[in-house]
Amino acid sequence: MPDKKVIIVGGGLAGLVTSIHLAKAGIGSEVVEKNQYPFHRVCGEYVSNEVVPYLRHLGCYPEQLKPSSISRFQLTSVNGAEANLQLDLGGFGISRYVFDQFLQQYATSLGVTVRQHTEVTDIRFDGRQFYLDTTAGPLEADVILGAFGKRSRLDKQLNRSFMTRSSPYVGVKYHIRLASFPHDMICLHNFQDGYCGISRVEGETINLCYLTHRRNIKAKGSLSAMEKEVMFRNPFIHRLFDQAEHLFEKPESINEVSFETKRPIEAHVLMIGDAAGMITPLCGNGMAMAIRSAKLASEHVLRFCTDTNYSRDKMEKGYAQDWRHHFARRLWSGRQIQNLFGGVWSSNLAVGIANHMKPVAEFLIRQTHGKPF
Numbered sequence: 001m002p003d004k005k006v007i008i009v010g011g012g013l014a015g016l017v018t019s020i021h022l023a024k025a026g027i028g029s030e031v032v033e034k035n036q037y038p039f040h041r042v043c044g045e046y047v048s049n050e051v052v053p054y055l056r057h058l059g060c061y062p063e064q065l066k067p068s069s070i071s072r073f074q075l076t077s078v079n080g081a082e083a084n085l086q087l088d089l090g091g092f093g094i095s096r097y098v099f100d101q102f103l104q105q106y107a108t109s110l111g112v113t114v115r116q117h118t119e120v121t122d123i124r125f126d127g128r129q130f131y132l133d134t135t136a137g138p139l140e141a142d143v144i145l146g147a148f149g150k151r152s153r154l155d156k157q158l159n160r161s162f163m164t165r166s167s168p169y170v171g172v173k174y175h176i177r178l179a180s181f182p183h184d185m186i187c188l189h190n191f192q193d194g195y196c197g198i199s200r201v202e203g204e205t206i207n208l209c210y211l212t213h214r215r216n217i218k219a220k221g222s223l224s225a226m227e228k229e230v231m232f233r234n235p236f237i238h239r240l241f242d243q244a245e246h247l248f249e250k251p252e253s254i255n256e257v258s259f260e261t262k263r264p265i266e267a268h269v270l271m272i273g274d275a276a277g278m279i280t281p282l283c284g285n286g287m288a289m290a291i292r293s294a295k296l297a298s299e300h301v302l303r304f305c306t307d308t309n310y311s312r313d314k315m316e317k318g319y320a321q322d323w324r325h326h327f328a329r330r331l332w333s334g335r336q337i338q339n340l341f342g343g344v345w346s347s348n349l350a351v352g353i354a355n356h357m358k359p360v361a362e363f364l365i366r367q368t369h370g371k372p373f
């Protein structure tokens with residue numbers, strides 16, 4: 001059987017990890033990424049430890065980048081009530097700026113072609129073969145993995161239904177330094193119509209990232225006015241901004257963050273990571289899900305490439321079934337739990353649950369997390 005050509009569209013965590021998994025199993029692939037590494041992304045940069053065994057197995061746990069190790073969780077309500085929990089599994093903190101580049105370099109060292117600065121603008125399938133248009137010319141492939149994140153022009157081109165609805169959420173990220181901030185803690189501070197996460201990444205850098213409703217910013221006229229007039233009502237956030245040394249000239253921000261249901265297979269493309277479905281950021285689990293979906297998809301693609309009895313149809317159905325089994329409930333739970341955030345009454349309830357009903361709080365956290373794999 002001639003070698004099958006595999007193209008992965010998008011070189012974030014899902015795309016790069018898939019290329020590494022396939023390369024380790026002897027299957028070559030090409031990653032097409034529209035940006036140039038290294039680059040910043042809006043992300044809280046806290047990775048659940050459930051991915052550690054798998055990353056170690058692939059040889060790409062980023063030990064040498066010295067990620068922070070996080071095991072404690074602080075939650076505050078809109079008006080500053082506080083709860084503290086120990087995290088069962090915990091996680092590590094690492095900036096996407098260094099993590100994605102590290103994975104890209106590792107993939108390249110395994111023989112993966114990573115085409116940077118190249119955007120895929122169209123994907124067509126003729127029943128046997130895919131034809132891609134890219135800003136660097138046409139490409140052909142037998143298998144395509146869609147790893148292009150939460151929202152891409154390609155979603156429109158593929159007529160994905162969630163693209164017909166606009167999403168009200170805006171994400172904002174800063175890197176800051178603080179004179180003192182615990183090494184092992186992640187904080188989630190509520191404010192009216194939003195929440196803000198803070199945790200260490202590598203070195204002395206601290207990630208401060210928030211999600212809010214577009215109307216919050218519109219009502220105040222600018223991000224900085226909204227921060228001062230809305231977010232600072234939570235004294236924890238006010239103190240952090242007062243003490244912060246900002247490392248970016250201006251924040252990274254993204255619009256149209258959508259948590260709508262998507263499909264894991266679209267036009268015969270296997271969707272992975274956020275392209276298949278995005279969990280609400282408060283769960284701190286999107287990157288772990290991206291990595292897990294990379295593993296699931298790689299296993300099916302591997303079988304398709306090596307076993308003539310494993311048809312495209314079987315690969316698609318098998319992956320879709322695995323994806324739903326692992327993620328459908330987690331995504332739903334994330335959406336429900338997000339309803340407890342961003343309001344005075346509801347965020348006080350969340351803090352009350354964390355303080356007085358620890359088993360319930362731990363149960364809720366477990367609903368959005370997977371087991372180590």
Ligand SMILES: Cc1cc2nc3c(=O)[nH]c(=O)nc-3n(C[C@H](O)[C@H](O)[C@H](O)COP(=O)(O)OP(=O)(O)OC[C@H]3O[C@@H](n4cnc5c(N)ncnc54)[C@H](O)[C@@H]3O)c2cc1C
Nearest residue numbers: 010012013014034044045046120148149171273274286287
């Ligand atoms: C505010 C906020 C905070 C978050 N905080 C956390 C957190 O603390 N922990 C956590 O686990 N998750 C968090 N997440 C979620 C996490 O960032 C995502 O789940 C994760 O990045 C998904 O990885 P991915 O590989 O699917 O997509 P991405 O990392 O977005 O990668 C997609 C890639 O595809 C490229 N691309 C897009 N279109 C094309 C195209 N047409 N051609 C070529 N390339 C293309 C993009 O440039 C990008 O590099 C957060 C998300 C938000 C919005």
